[in-house]
Amino acid sequence: MANKSGYAAHLRTYLTGYVLSVVLTIAAFWAVLAVGRENKSVLILVGLLGVAQLAVQLKCFLNVTTQKEGRDNLALVLFSTLILLIIVVGTAWIMGNLAVRMHTTM
């Protein structure tokens, strides 16, 4: 435990996070530029890489953990994500549907 809370260990956490983030970022850029805009499913890959990077940064930079002392933060982040998803997915669904239903005669 002492090993995990030293200066070096903390630095290592940040460096690990950084290296992983850089790799994930480059992967995302590479994927888009290599595949191009013709194949829209590349966005799924970009999305997965983005989510992975979010997770890495939350863990390594923002120190969101499942440990007891960070439970409040974790609960907060999860709840916020839920609301965020409701809002963003709901909006995209509704407005997408409306766009289709309003321009069909054109």
Add this chain to the structure above:
Amino acid sequence: MNEYGWLGKLNWDSLVFSKLITDPSVSEFVASTAGSIVIIATVAILGLLTWFRVWGTLWSEWLTSTDHKRIGIMYIVFALVMMTRGLLEGMVMRAQQAAAPDGFLYADHFAQLFSTHGTIMIFFVAVPFVVGLVNYAMPLQIGARDVAFPVLNQISLAVTVASGILLMVSLVVGEFSTGGWSAYPPYTGGDFNPGVGPDYWIWAIVFSGAGTTLTGINFTVTIIKCRAAGMKFFRMPMFCWTVLCSSILMIFAMPPLSVAALMLGFDRYLDFHFFTNDLGGNMMNYANLFWLFGHPEVYLLVLPAYGIFSEVFSTFSAKRLYGYKSLVIATMSIGVLSFTVWLHHFFTMGQSPTINIVFGIATMLIAVPTGVKVYDWMATMYRGRIRFTTPMIYSIGFLILFVIGGLSGVILANPTVDFQVHNTLFLVAHFHNVLIPGVLFGLLAGYNYWFPKAFGFRLNDKLGRWSAFLWVLGFMLTFFPLYGAGLLGMPRRSFSYMDLTFKPYMLVAFVGAMVVLCALISLVVQLVVSLRDRDKNRVPVGDPWDGRSLEWSIPAPAPSYNFAELPRVTDRDEFTEAKEQGRAYLAPKVYRDIEVPKNNPLGFILCVLSGILMFALVWYIWWLALISAVAIIVAVIASTFRWDSERVIPASQVQEDTEKWLEQVKKSRAVGRDLENTPANVGYAKLEH
């Protein structure tokens, strides 16, 4: 944007009075009267303050105070002032519709009335009243010394009040928006409404919205992190649960509103195309954003009122709250569900039936936990000993009337029916039915309930009950006819109508509005009479109602540090348990120094500066806007250079206060509930069971 001079759009014609001179009509006369009232009242208040030489006290005790109790009281005073204006506007609108088709107002004037009425009642009456009561009562109920961030609390009040003042200014200079409280573009966009009206709306909403968000953060952190020792979540009074849920709604529901208002502002000021007709703008996005906020907002307001009702039913039935866990679950599920129903405000926009079905069913689902709450309150009274005090009359009125509002809500949740009654007076009747009995009655009940704690004396109960009856009656007379008129197809926001079928409904509604006016007057009379008789009705011991939660365990009015010794909680009805086990009114074992936050002028400074900023933005006075914006940043940065923000209340002072109070307790006679509203009640409750 350089087409205006150094005073922007502002000139002599902006004054409401110059319109009366150029066009001496009844409508302009009414507008000028309103403007005059604002000016005269301002001058009168400033004059009185100077006359009684209370500026110093006002500054040091109130305007710079960081005490949550004082901030709460200031919020409530602000809300009551705004409520007076909002109600009077309601009366004028009722008079106009009762007089139709020969009304006395111009269409645009009527439109300003319904826009300000809605904006004020939601953002500057309901919200600050709720926030004020929460500010006062919640930290006391959880056994805390203050809210988590006292200066932030002050800032929230500051920007809310500044926005309210901006709305008052709009009565005198320029005109307000005519687009309703929801301000749908493109009608409120720059192309169709080039005046200053929508700008007034935008800035008032953005700033007060920011204040509300910060309040939500403050309350949430207070409840999660500042509870007294032993107060587990499931030992919190019901009111605190509802406040927690409501604060979470403030945090997550206000941003969509701010975004919507700001985007509308970008369209108007910088020629963006979020909601314009041309170049790919999409006004449907606005409706979507506005109601993403709008629906949670309703629960943001009504949940704390539910909390107050829970306290009131339990206290005045002298019984534990029935179904505590059910109520908690119901509250929390309402909180989450309220984020999943926003589309029901625009069922008729043309989306596919699947979407309407999903949101319709989600909407109806909210009726389940709400229904559970109603039954729980009934079960709380069941096998109790019910006292018909003022808060209780409000609560019973609420119980019956709110069920009707819920009924019309379930009806409106059906897209099929909504296609017919959307945008009609049926809808108006429904949301007033929810907001008046649901929110306002709760707030007035809370006002009567906690008043003795805040000021040390009881309000006159007889006048209070009269007031409550008048509210109930006035509400029913005003809004039940609107259900009928709505079903017959009368659109909302009609300043006139040719179909005389509606006339009798409007006449009854007008009578109702007059009763509501009487109710408002009776509130003032109650306050004045109670002030006059205050010496007879003092409750220094602090427990006038045989209360059940911690706020009743301290003197009235509460000391600035709230608790001489922070309590240790062992039960849900902590104070009742303490009284029964003889743990109440004990001296602390040891007195300690208490640190409280120092007074801080930041709130007041930000109030003034943000007021100026908003006014400058509304009138395109760019230099002034820039200066005040920079000044705001400088003021905030400067305040971070205050290293020493605490003030210590010495243990000796705490000891002296407490011993004096305990002495008083010993001298006082405990009274039974039959003498609750007599001078014999000094706030020392006799154990009756």
Add this chain to the structure above:
Amino acid sequence: MDWKVDTPMGFSQNFIQFFRWFSHFFPRPVLALPVIILFLLNANPTFASESFLMPLGPVAHEQKTHFFWATALTMVAVLPVFILVPIILFKYRRKKGTGIYTPKWEVYGPLEVVMWGVPFLVILVLSVMLWRATISLDPYEEIQGVVPPVKVEVVGLDWKWLFIYPQLEIATVGELVVPVHTPVSMTLTSDTVMQSFLIAALAGQIYVMPGMTTKLNFIATKLGKTQGENTQFTGKGFTDQKFDVLIKNDEDFQAWVAQVRASGIPLNEDTYNRLATRTTREEAHKELATAQMPAQAIYFTLPDASLFQDIVMRYHSGKPLSIEEQPGTEKFGRDKEVEGAQP
């Protein structure tokens, strides 16, 4: 409410006592108020026919039925409150109440089940109803009739509605005439701000927005006359934005079409621009109508069948529209007048 209901609490013998106690809360004049209100509401017994409570077609009829069913079903959860609250208040009032007192009683399992269960069941049943009705009444769904539908293109203007019959090459303002037992298929848009189109006796409302089209389908099954309107506030002419809806049999409908063709003025660009300025129907009538047209309506012939498309596409040109080019703004009509284009 009828207080003579015999409750399990042995309540009937206390009826008078209860009523006295209950009315004690209200001063005498208040008790007289219901009578006054009933009197007032009956003063004008002719109900307007523009409500879905007096439907002229199956869509509004189904909406009405649904309204009553939803109300009735919700009553299952609501009525207990109305009945039990006064009884509880009476029985457990502090001063003279006769009920027992259990200050610590706070939860009872079976009661919890009922409290959650009953509302849930009600909502469950209502949800099924809602589901079916919403799908069957989708305003976009064309109604299958014996004859093909009449197509009507609706344009919301400040402050009147323009009805274009593309198949018949006519257009009207202020009067919508539809043949009975024939489905009507509407496509709607707005050439100003957002509005909401409602013919209560025939179908529910639908929003109309510039640059976008919505749809509304209905069928009239009774001959008669009703009114339609805009329910979304749009400024000072808002309350005048109504129109008559006439439901005629085939013969009369054909006669009406002939009349419109005979007396209508051509709806060309110039006429349309004059119509689209901020005027009420009455003002527009004064400006455009001829003596052959009825007092409430303006009739047009339709030289260009793509008018509706043009109106929708106005907002999709990819070029910014100045205020002068957008109907419904203050400047749209005025500048034209200033230029002196009209004699």
Add this chain to the structure above:
Amino acid sequence: MNGTPSTSNPSVNPGQVPGAIHKDPDMVIFGFWVFMMSDLIFFGVVFAIYITMIGATAGGPGPRELFDFGSLFAQTMLLLTSSLTVGIATVTMKHQRSQASFLFWVVVTLILGLGFLTLELYDFSQMAAQGGVPQRSGYLSAFFGLVPLHGLHVSFGCLWMLVLIVQICKVGMLDIIKLRFLRLALFWHFLDLIWIGIFSVVYFGGWVYG
């Protein structure tokens, strides 16, 4: 309040002080988290608007014409690296290394942040030169409603950092300043999280679908 670092969690600094509730570090940090989540929703709503407006280019220039992925990559790296340096500064502070080394890492972060802003502004000016101004279309309005909003947050963070540097030079590492820095670090990391959303959704999403 004692400034001893938490043992297991490098950015949260719990420690109770009776009496002075509003100085409880755990509470202050949690409060800031709540604020960030509110801000997250703010961003989320603007993201949602952007998504609905990807098609609304109204004949004006779109992502295909306007986006410069080279510059985007540079911005991303600058911001990501600044997230690392602000983290190193946090660790330096936690373990009570010298004030100079702490300040060094803060200044590096500030420079990286300013570099990011410079590149971003350059990008916007390039877009404007090709007619990509927010007044051109609903799509561009949405773009300029979102990306500069993030930029504004970064500017605010830079200002905050500047004020903190001044304060540290003036009064040294008071506990209250440490607490402020912890919040700034959280804020800075949070902005990097938002940036992940921006390059994935706004740039890549816009480019593929626009």
